[in-house]
């Protein structure tokens with residue numbers, strides 16, 4: 377059996393997602409019409425012999441109760457939310473629930489970060505058991521029949537995955553631009569064996585353009601590795617306690633011995649020890665830390681629907697339908713006027729009302745929004761219950777803003793996006809460009825490059 381664990385983090389991690397994280401935990405924010413966490417959950421469904429999916433986080437239990445019960449029913453796979461009493465780190469959180477996770481006696485545990493957007497090639501990472509066996513027999517034959525043993529090329533490269541590597545874990549890896557690599561865990565792998573040789577988390581100087589995608593498969597030995605880190609820390613803390621000067625410091629350190637980060641505390645020290653391997657994806661991959669990135673990722677998932685779930689995309693067929701351009705999702709309860717023109721990259725959530733002559737391009741329209749006649753929304757996120765007046769424009773500027781890049785908050789402005797929080801009213805004929813508007817505001821004058829508090 378196999379289980380999957382998705383790390384959803386908690387409210388303190390969601391600050392960059394404001395103002396959208398005010399009323400919904402970031403993992404439940406809709407991308408392409410489905411909660412962010414549903415994309416990895418749906419991918420887990422493709423894993424053979426999947427027994428359970430656990431979401432581990434430190435959000436309040438009630439925030440996930442409804443969602444996990446409805447998604448369990450829909451996918452016919454048990455999904456459970458497990459709440460940590462405090463953040464234990466990306467590996468500590470997994471370890472905290474080890475007894476529950478091991479209840480099904482799984483041979484493998486998939487571990488997924490919630491805030492990444494990709495095709496989650498999970499069954500490929502695990503590898504096909506029979507092909508692995510064939511590959512092994514072929515390599516054995518090659519070694520016996522040939523003197524140059526390094527020349528073996530696998531006849532079934534698809535099987536070059538976790539089962540064949542035989543290590544404790546396999547990490548999904550992607551090649552990114554050298555300039556962006558330092559925002560992630562950079563790693564070096566052996567080109568022939570795929571063994572992880574070196575790992576540095578967000579290094580200051582360039583190490584490699586191959587990065588950690590935050591998607592892993594482990595054997596249950598991962599728990600022993602995490603326990604090893606905690607034990608080492610406790611021992612060190614006990615030693616320190618001997619010194620009276622350090623007594624106070626020691627108390628603090630003991631309290632945090634169960635906080636273990638997967639990247640720095642586990643992957644880095646285990647690199648080069650024949651325990652960890654890599655699996656490189658050539659598909660799409662992005663990290664979703666800001667609303668701006670959620671718009672980009674919504675587009676990626678909509679494009680993926682063309683192959684995985686075409687029935688979810690609006691077709692624009694029929695005389696009563698609006699004109700649809702490119703990939704668009706419209707919730708069945710939303711009402712879109714036939715003279716509106718929608719797309720590409722638009723997702724419209726439940727009970728939204730889109731009026732006559734409205735033009736929507738690259739945007740996420742959340743539940744209960746009303747967009748009145750002839751309004752235009754381009755490259756924007758419109759919060760729940762907001763209303764946009766007739767002939768108004770809510771958009772990003774044509775050119776990305778030149779705002780300074782030192783603060784995290786400027787990231788959205790740099791990307792060029794407008795975000796309206798919950799229940800914002802934009803009155804008729806008002807233009808809102810590259811701005812972030814906090815909930816419950818009424819805009820009766822046009823604004824540009826502003827944060828309306």
Ligand code: GDD
Pocket residue numbers: 383384385386389432433434460462463464465466469488489490491492559560561562577578587588589590637639663
């Ligand atoms: N349950 C729980 N408890 N989840 C946590 C905790 C915790 O205490 N801390 C972090 N997480 C979750 C986050 O929600 C996220 O899904 C994942 O664990 C990793 O978060 P971080 O530890 O904050 O790392 P990061 O997102 O900055 O970078 C990691 O992911 C990148 C890929 O997106 C690193 O592993 C990078 O190397 C990697 O490139």
